[in-house]
């Protein structure tokens with residue numbers, strides 16, 4: 001199975017972090033603005049897939065409160081349990097998104113907030129392509145990540161050992177364009193987690209549409 005070790009490692013990291021992760025990122029204004037952008041494009045009762053849904057906050061909670069139907073998927077059993085408890089109006093599954101069957105044209109929006117960093121580049125590119133195909137025409141994909149040109153780098157994140165792969169910002173724009181999406185808005189920001197060991201890290205939010 002592709003990336004099985006990466007998946008196990010990602011699950012272990014986020015099982016260990018649980019609610020601590022939510023607290024560390026709770027003050028992200030860029031994430032809040034990104035959700036506002038998405039809400040402005042969604043018709044009432046839209047279907048949204050949240051990839052790597054974490055604790056369900058703020059993404060699934062915000063979208064569910066606005067009346068949309070949210071399906072969250074996450075590889076960490078602890079995160080899924082927290083999300084299901086905190087956002088009972090959404091549906092959460094514990095699954096590796098790389099193994100998730102996706103029908104074409106099935107969601108009005110897909111959210112991918114910081115959830116691909118434990119996959120290799122080919123997997124990230126392939127998944128973004130599949131997620132784009134799962135969008136209905138006129139749909140939206142919001143993608144946020146740490147835009148760094150790194151591949152399989154061992155690091156420490158909030159005290160947990162992680163192996164990180166990402167892309168430089170311009171390359172990420174090429175990846176989403178290669179998936180047939182149009183970048184409609186972009187925000188680059190520096191964010192400092194609320195955590196004793198954290199320094200500022202770059203965040204990139206790409207707000208994309210499917211023609």
Ligand SMILES: C[S@@+](CC[C@H](N)C(=O)[O-])C[C@H]1O[C@@H](n2cnc3c(N)ncnc32)[C@H](O)[C@@H]1O
Nearest residue numbers: 010014052053054074075076096097113114115
């Ligand atoms: C950095 S957290 C972000 C959580 C949430 N999206 C947010 O922004 O608050 C990344 C999440 O993606 C999940 N994740 C990582 N790899 C995954 C995979 N292959 N399939 C599903 N979820 C994954 C992790 O368990 C974790 O909950």
